Amino acid sequence: MTDRQIECWLTDMDGVLVHEGQAIPGASEFIATLRDAGRPFLVLTNNSIFTARDLAARLSRSGIEVPEEAIWTSALATATFLADQVPNGSAYAIGEAGLTTALHAAGYTLTETDPDYVVLGETRTYSFEAITKAIRLIKGGARFIATNPDTTGPSTEGPLPATGAVAAMITAATGRSPYYVGKPNPMMFRSALNRIDAHSETTAMIGDRMDTDVVAGIEAGLETFLVLTGSTAPEEVDHHPFRPSHVVDSIADLIPRV
Template identity: 45%
Template sequence: MENTGFLLDMDGVIYKGKELIDGADVFIKRLQEKKIPFLFLTNNSQRSRRDVQLKLNKMGIEVEESNVFTCATATARFISKQKPNGSAYVIGDSGLMNALHDNNIANNDMDPDYVIVGEGKSFNMNMIEAATKMIMKGAKLIATNLDPNCPVPDGIRPGCGAIVAMLETATGKKAFSMGKPSPIMFREARKELGVRTENTFMVGDTMETDIIGGVEMGYKSVLVLSGGTNIEDLDSFAYHPDMVVSSIKDLMDLPILN
């Protein structure tokens, strides 16, 4: 059979909070044994690929840094192609900063080509004001993702999309987003897998990002019910996944894994 590859969301698919989802480690081990390419696809720009690798290793999933693909990586690669050696004013944490530096995008708090927004706790109103002025002077507004909030142990906190909304409202400019469900991120990740569109599985727990992105790209979309979506929720959407499973361990029954 022609090469098959997997794009895997993380929170709600591989782990929930600090707990590994039952069977996730066994599934990844099977992919490795079968030499089936896979990438962890995350809309979290805070952590670098190395940080995510370390987190997974500590949870008992031994993977390489090259198995991780973040929205920060997608953002940095896209900008480096659009404007090689460009510059950016960044509202975000080290994962985003590192990805930009790796792609020769310089930090610039005077007259940047872009204002790039990611998640993080380091932003303040002075940064929002500075970014607003830069955008009004011509800097292009880029969002690593438009997720309105992020899960935390005791609930949620504002996400990248919430910060971007402030800048969009203040400037009247719409952000260009790179994270799921952006086709830019999905296409770049598939190319890194090295497999054809029809042989790409997208496994996720969120209809509005993982599943719609997979559907629009022509990937085989798999919804797991171990995260934030219930089976009853499917009636609210005009699109549906190719498969619905309780958790990732149910995919062990796929013929390509046996």
């Protein structure tokens, strides 16, 4: 497979840097090596609940020091996309601080009255009232955007319904499918590249999922590294019609490449 000179790095968070709140061996050293070498990088996540500052603090508690400006969430990518599509627009948002803060920072007004967009993100407390309001606004002409297509999210008690599952409910009621900005849409990767002024030819993506990280990295033209510390088992790689550029045991194996 390809073996380019890598100048910039994108990496997934869960399954690559951390697992259930604990740092994966080598993750802290990899990030420290990037920072010491002055390599531009971003940590990508489809999680739209938390702000970049929140996530930086969570990573720090696990022993991984990532500046908040080096974290790129699906909420930030969504807000950037909307600001480009309709500058200073309006939105009815279902989500938490990660989403509403990003929309405000992008110049958006949050409203329940005739918004340009209904924006669906992730929350631990989806409200039937809020979903009903979203359905009525979309049927009234608002465009439908969702931060990511993940159908479930983790919790200590087991899986929880996530953005994709609630989007399916709204689609069933309206006949309107959302535009998903987060992974596996390569749009999220392209906005990340723009944020660090990187070029696809000299950027790599590290992920643990073939169906999001790897396929989106391929579609964005990046070198791709699949790590086996998360969702994908080695025997599952050949089940997909596409392949990562490289398969490695963990992010620790990539420290010498920085």
